Amino acid sequence: MRAAVVDALGSGFVVQDVDIAKPQGREVLVEVRASGLCHTDLTFATHAFAGFPPPVVLGHELAGVVVAVGPHTGSFSVGDHVVGCLVQWCGTCPACLDGRAYQCANQGATLRDPAKDGPRLSRAGLPVTQGMGLGAFAQQALVHENQLTAVPRRLPFAPAALLGCGVLTGAGSVLNGARVRAGETVAVIGAGGVGLNAVAAARLAGASRVVAVDVQDGTLRRARDFGATDVVNSAAVDAVAAVRELTGGGVRHAFDIVGVAATTEQALRMTARGGGVYIVGLAGGGGELKLSLPRLLLEQKSIQGVIMGSGNPRRDIPRYADLYLQGRLNLDGLVSRRIALDEIDAGYAAARDPEVARVVITSF
Template sequence: MIVRGAVLREMGLPSPYAESRPLTIEELHLAPPGPGELLVRIRAAGLCHSDLSVINGSRPRVMPMLLGHEATGEVIQSEAANFAPGDTVGFAFVPACGACAPCAEGRAALCEPGAAANATGTLLSGERRLTIPPTSDLPPASDQPSPSDRPPAAGTSLASEVHHHLGVSGFADYAVVSARSAVRIDPSLPPEIAALFGCAVMTGVGAVVNTARVQAGQSAVVFGLGGVGLSALLGAVLVGAHPIVAVDVVPEKLSLALELGATHAIDARGNDVAEQVREATDGGAHYAFETVGSAAVLGQAYAATRRGGTTVTVGLPDPSQLLSIPAVSLVAEERTLKGSYLGSAIPSRDIPRYIALYQAGRLPVDRLLTSTVRLESLNEAFDTLATGTSIRQVLVL
């Protein structure tokens, strides 16, 4: 079938993207789902900083790629026993094979075949289902040899495969996904809210409840108040952390964080942010969460924890960035530095839990939604995301 989607052909084009237009809206051929796969009509897809990091080249991926990994939709065709047409699904951005060593240990976020598929831009099966149809500017002529008989002339290209982004490729009206990327969810949620659970909420809340396991009454600080950081803040409120410090460079986000339950808000443009956090938390936070994607901010987060404290790194800095910390502090001060990918989640367990908490009023995820956007305005929307002023913009289809 022919679908419309946002394809990135080249990373690292200069911003503003409204001018360089790295994402092109193209008609692509989508092959039918293979065994264990689903054809899904995408209803909504959130814009995450990890999409922006592919566009700007700080998280390199194979090109061309159809972006978008935080999405929701309706199953149209199922080749998997546990899904049926009509099911509403969300996605995890790492498919979990269920059989590898990390999966067997309950660490679905570290699934090895899932990571390999994501690195090569395929579905879990190793297949790609998206191709750009062949184009030609040659005049139609019956005596022209077919493309298979001779190399393509200038201006002509053969059908080429397009890579899947993190097994989802949600910036399109339809997607074929592995059923192991999908989680059945309550169909009553508005799609622009449901989409957020797949990345921002699973990552941010999971960092607090799964990776850190924060206890009631322990202090927490969140650096960066985007979709992921505000979700971590909601998670900290949910588990009864106290005090809760929010740090960002955008004043409106600090105000929102206070509305959502932060007890202190610190503008990171001020002096010695770590010292300000230590003052607010009686000598340093039990838990610090870095959700900016900057090694420099990770250093601040580490310095903002107390002796015995834990720093959880969630942001994805450019691979060239290195972290420098006093090595002895890990030992003599019993500090912990932990990575958190996909919120250390088991998606099929956690997404329905977080949705139930949202529906019970305990996790106000709707406050993360800044605006809805259309396919045609994705480039402009990524300019907005880069400024830090939006939380989650969601593409609706």
């Protein structure tokens, strides 16, 4: 099959032939119909991370059709439409049994032991790393069934592909992590793909004010389309002062989608007494946060990390798909460009444009 392979960190993606194994155990072979270009994959393609050594096939925002299943697969049949998710969950640990798949203690249970079972991907007889158990920048993906969720066949593939990461993370941080309620106020720092989903979910939850904060006017214009009631360009004004003025003293919930110390500090200062700060992203290693413990105590604020929107994929992905089909969740607006697999490097270059929310591969 054709796959976009990273042979050396920083060398870009090269489309070439890669061999894919037959499904074993609970594995599912998926014909990939759409794959989103997430910045996380680009980070893995340019920086060394344990578990993702080159050569590697990346890509984790996946939608497609099941073409084969392993002998012990119980959740899927050939012809099912599915969405992939980078949340790897065993299904048997205490966290999984409690519905907290995002806190699974045994994520490796979804992966093969290459020494015992052979690699899922190979080239010229040598193993090729499969990024995050998915490897969706390819014509096919061989995935453990726990990393897949069935979706309605009438759901278009391009927006469906975004459900397993950007939507799950952004919307979930609001609906699951913060549990925003009607009438509450929200600030979202960073209005890219994940941030737009946080904005949309906040309006869906009934937030009375949703303030999008970013450094790009184009990004902020798009945030209004997703439900932001107000926008603040933090490169032009004091974002903390602006948000506090707009909301009469600060927001109830502030979401740091960027994830560096400076933006988390902004989020803390934007929140009203008793407010919550939710760290959703992590850019450039994040850094260290200096806190005033007396101030944190007296102002009764909380700080919480939210991984993958505190999501249970089998519960949340169908929920978001249904909201889209009802016309209540804007996924089409996230798909800014559709490209072919051979255009992946150009696609990532295009993704730097603030007018672009997500680039999606739809031709393989």
